[in-house]
Amino acid sequence: MLHKLLRLPQGKWMLxxxxxxxxxxxxAPLYLSDFRLNLLAKxxxxxxxxxxxxxxWGYTGILSLGHGVFFGLGGYAxxxxxxxxxSGGRLPDFMEWSGLTALPWFWKPFxxxxxxxxxxxxxxxxxxxxLGYFTFRNRIKGVYFTxxxxxxxxxxxxxxxxxxxxxGGTNGVTGYTKLFGYSIASPGTKTxxxxxxxAFLIAAFVLCRVLVKSRFGKVLxxxxxxENRVRFIGYNPATYQMIAFSVSAGLAGLAGMLFVLxxxxxxxxxxxxxxSIEMVLWVAIGGRGTLVGAALGAILxxxxxxxxxxTYPDAWLFFMGALFVIVVVFLPKGAAGLFTQLKWFxxxxxxxxxxxxxxxxxx
Amino acid sequence: MDVLILQLFNGIxxxxxxLLIALGLAITFGLMKVINMAHGELIMIGAxxxxxxxxxxxxxxxxxxxxxxFVVAIPFSFAIAFVIGLLLETVLIRFLYGRPxxxxxxTWGVGLMLQQLARTIFxxxxxxxxxxxxxxxxxxxxxxxxxxxxxxxxxxLVAVVLAAMYLYINRSHAGRRxxxxxxxxxxxxxxxxxxxxxxxxxxxxxxxxxxxxGCALTLIGPIGPSLGTYYIVDAFMVVVLGGVGKLVGxxxxxxxxxxxxxxxxxxTTASLGKVLVFLCIVAFxxxxxxxxIAMRTRSLD
Numbered sequence: 151m152l153h154k155l156l157r158l159p160q161g162k163w164m165l166x167x168x169x170x171x172x173x174x175x176x177x178a179p180l181y182l183s184d185f186r187l188n189l190l191a192k193x194x195x196x197x198x199x200x201x202x203x204x205x206x207w208g209y210t211g212i213l214s215l216g217h218g219v220f221f222g223l224g225g226y227a228x229x230x231x232x233x234x235x236x237s238g239g240r241l242p243d244f245m246e247w248s249g250l251t252a253l254p255w256f257w258k259p260f261x262x263x264x265x266x267x268x269x270x271x272x273x274x275x276x277x278x279x280x281l282g283y284f285t286f287r288n289r290i291k292g293v294y295f296t297x298x299x300x301x302x303x304x305x306x307x308x309x310x311x312x313x314x315x316x317x318g319g320t321n322g323v324t325g326y327t328k329l330f331g332y333s334i335a336s337p338g339t340k341t342x343x344x345x346x347x348x349a350f351l352i353a354a355f356v357l358c359r360v361l362v363k364s365r366f367g368k369v370l371x372x373x374x375x376x377e378n379r380v381r382f383i384g385y386n387p388a389t390y391q392m393i394a395f396s397v398s399a400g401l402a403g404l405a406g407m408l409f410v411l412x413x414x415x416x417x418x419x420x421x422x423x424x425x426s427i428e429m430v431l432w433v434a435i436g437g438r439g440t441l442v443g444a445a446l447g448a449i450l451x452x453x454x455x456x457x458x459x460x461t462y463p464d465a466w467l468f469f470m471g472a473l474f475v476i477v478v479v480f481l482p483k484g485a486a487g488l489f490t491q492l493k494w495f496x497x498x499x500x501x502x503x504x505x506x507x508x509x510x511x512x513x
Numbered sequence: 514m515d516v517l518i519l520q521l522f523n524g525i526x527x528x529x530x531x532l533l534i535a536l537g538l539a540i541t542f543g544l545m546k547v548i549n550m551a552h553g554e555l556i557m558i559g560a561x562x563x564x565x566x567x568x569x570x571x572x573x574x575x576x577x578x579x580x581x582x583f584v585v586a587i588p589f590s591f592a593i594a595f596v597i598g599l600l601l602e603t604v605l606i607r608f609l610y611g612r613p614x615x616x617x618x619x620t621w622g623v624g625l626m627l628q629q630l631a632r633t634i635f636x637x638x639x640x641x642x643x644x645x646x647x648x649x650x651x652x653x654x655x656x657x658x659x660x661x662x663x664x665x666x667x668x669x670l671v672a673v674v675l676a677a678m679y680l681y682i683n684r685s686h687a688g689r690r691x692x693x694x695x696x697x698x699x700x701x702x703x704x705x706x707x708x709x710x711x712x713x714x715x716x717x718x719x720x721x722x723x724x725x726x727g728c729a730l731t732l733i734g735p736i737g738p739s740l741g742t743y744y745i746v747d748a749f750m751v752v753v754l755g756g757v758g759k760l761v762g763x764x765x766x767x768x769x770x771x772x773x774x775x776x777x778x779x780x781t782t783a784s785l786g787k788v789l790v791f792l793c794i795v796a797f798x799x800x801x802x803x804x805x806i807a808m809r810t811r812s813l814d
Contacts, residue, residue, distance in 0.1 A: 213614045213617070281795075284795050284798075284799060285795075285798070288798065288799055288802040289802060290798055290802050292613060292614070293542075293546075293548050293613045293614065293617065294753055294798075296548075296614065296617065297548075297746070297749045297750065297753050298753070298794075298795065298798075300746050300749070301746055301749075301750055301791055301794070302791070304746050304747075304787070305787045305788045305791045308783075308784045308787050308788075309784050309785070309787070309788055311784065312782060312783060312784025312785070313784065423742070423746070427618075427621055430618065431618070434618060464629060464632070464633070467625055467626075467628070467629040468625075468626055468629050470622070470625060471621075471622040471623065471624070471625030471626035471629065472622065472626065473622065474618050474619055474621055474622025474623075474625070475605065475619045475622040475623060477618075478609070478615045478616075478618050478619040478622075479605070479608055479609075479619060482615065
C-alpha cells in the first residue's frame with residue numbers, strides 16, 4: 151500500500167502537503183488564542199526573512215550577516231508612517247525632546263501609506279544592490295563579504311543610536327496604536343494582520359520557489375558550486391548575486407514592516423549583530439537550500455525560544471550556542487537535510503549506493 | 514598643533530589596540546582561514562585572567578608586590594587563552610578547516626557559550642582591574658600635551674608582540690613548519706611535518722595573543738562578559754583591509770582604520786565617523802579587492 155503511494159509523482163503529494171499547511175495557517179485564528187496568534191504572526195514574519203536569507207545563502211552560497219539591517223529598515227519605514235499618523239500633524243514626541251522644530255525632509259513622504267510600503271521594500275533592496283554592486287563586481291566574496299555585511303550592521307546601529315533626533319535613538323520608534331483608524335492591539339485587527347502576514351508569507355514562498363526553480367535559480371546554484379566555472383561559461387555571477395541579494399533584502403524589509411505591525415516597536419537592538427546572526431541560525435537549523443526548511447526553522451526556533459527563554463534565560467543562551475555548533479558540525483543541511491541523510495544511510499545499508507554518493511574531485 | 518598631536522597620538526593608540534586584537538586574527542584567519550568569532554571571547558578570557566591574577570596578588574602577596582601583578586598577568590593571560598584555544602581546536606575547529614563560513618557560525622556559538630559561562634562565574638556586571646601604579650600619570654611633551662603611560666605601555670606591548678611573532682614565524686623552525694603547512698599542506702605532510710600538531714599550535718598561538726590583548730584592555734577600562742564583541746568586527750575589518758597572509762598588511766590595516774576613525778570622529782560625530790570609515794574601507798576595496806598587501810597566488814579557488 152505504502153509502496154504504491156510512494157510511487158505516485160512526488161510533486162502531487164508535496165502540493166497537497168503545501169495546501170494543507172496553507173489551510174492550517176489560514177485557519178489558525180479559529181484554534182489559537184489571541185496571544186499565541188500574535189506570536190505566530192511574528193514568527194511568520196521571521197519566516198519571510200528566512201526565505202530571503204535562504205535564497206542568498208542556501209542557494210547562492212553567500213552568507214549575509216546583515217539581514218537585521220534590511221529587516222530593521224523595513225520596520226523603521228512602517229514605524230515612521232505609524233508614528234506620523236499617531237502624532238496627527240505635530241512633530242513626533244522624540245523629535246520635540248531632541249529639540250527639532252520641523253519634520254526632517256526624509257520623514258515627510260512617510261505620511262503616505264503607499265510610499266511607506268514601497269520604501270519599506272525598496273530601500274533595503276536598493277541598499278543591498280549598492281553594497282552588492284561594490285562587492286560582488288570586484289569578486290569580494292565568501293568570508294570577506296560576510297565581514298563587510300557585519301560591519302554594515304555595526305555602523306547602521308551606531309548611526310541609528312547616534313542620530314537620536316531623527317531615529318529615536320536607543321528607544322527606537324514606538325508609541326503608536328492605530329493603523330487606518332483601527333487599533334492595532336485589538337483582537338479583530340490582530341487577526342486581520344495575521345491573515346495578511348500569512349498571505350505575504352505564501353506570496354514570498356511562491357516567489358522564491360519560482361525563482362529557484364527557474365533558470366535564474368539554476369545559475370544561482372551553479373554559482374554556489376563553482377563561481378569561476380559559471381564565469382567561464384559566460385555568465386556574469388555578479389549580476390545574479392546582486393539580484394538575489396537585493397530580492398533577499400527586499401523580503402527582509404517586508405518582514406520588518408509586518409513585524410512592526412505585530413509588535414508595535416522597532417529599535418536598533420532588533421537590527422543588531424545578534425538578531426542578524428540568529429536569522430542565519432533559523433535557516434541553518436531548518437535546512438539551507440530548502441525553502442520549506444528555512445521557513446519552518448524560523449518558526450520552530452522562535453517557538454522554542456519563546457518557551458525556553460522566558461523560563462530559563464541563561465540556559466537558553468547556552469542552548470543557542472550549542473545549537474550553532476551542533477548544526478554546523480553534525481547537520482550541515484539542517485533538519486530538512488536530516489531526512490536525506492537518513493535516506494542515504496538506509497540505501498547504503500540496503501547495499502546499493504545511490505548515484506549521489508559518487509563524488510568527483512573538484513577540478 | 515597641540516590638538517593635532519593629541520589626535521595623532523589617540524589615533525595611534527586606537528590603532529595599537531586594534532592591531533593587538535587583529536594580530537591573533539591575522540594568524541587564525543589570515544593563515545588558517547578559520548573565522549574565529551570566539552576570538553572576542555578569548556580576549557574576554559585574557560582580561561578575566563588578569564582580573565584573577567590581580568585578586569590573587571591582593572589576597573596572597575605582600576602589598577609591596579602588588580604593582581608587579583601585571584607583569585605576571587601578561588604571560589598568565591597568554592597561557593590561559595593558549596590552553597583554551599588548543600582545546601577549542603582539538604574539539605571543534607579541526608572539523609571545520611576549509612569551511613570558513615561554517616567555522617564562523619560554529620565559533621559564534623562557542624562565543625555565546627563562553628560569554629554565558631563568564632556571566633555565570635564572574636557575574637554579569639563589569640569588574641574593574643586596578644592598574645599598577647607605575648602606569649599612572651603620563652609623559653608631558655611640548656609643554657601641555659600629556660601622553661598617558663598606559664597608552665604608551667600598550668603601544669610598546671604591541672611592538673614587542675609584533676616583533677616576537679615576526680621572529681617566530683620567519684626565523685624559527687616551528688614558524689617555518691607553520692608557513693610550510695599553510696602554503697602547501699600536502700607537500701608539507703609528505704616531508705614529514707605533523708600537520709595536525711602544527712594546526713593545533715598555530716591556532717593556540719593566535720588565541721594566546723588574544724589573551725594578551727584582553728590583558729591590555731584591562732588598562733583601558735572595566736571588563737565584562739561581552740568585552741570582546743565591541744572589538745571583534747573592527748578587528749576583522751583590519752584583517753580584511755590589510756590583506757591576509759602578511760603581518761605588515763595587518764599593521765597598516767590597523768593604522769589606517771585607527772587613524773581614520775579618530776580623525777573622522779574628531780571632525781564629525783562618533784556615529785558618523787564610523788560610517789565614513791566603513792565607506793572608506795568599501796571604497797578602498799574597490800581599488801584593491803584583496804587588501805593592502807596581498808599574497809601573490811596564481812591559484813583559482
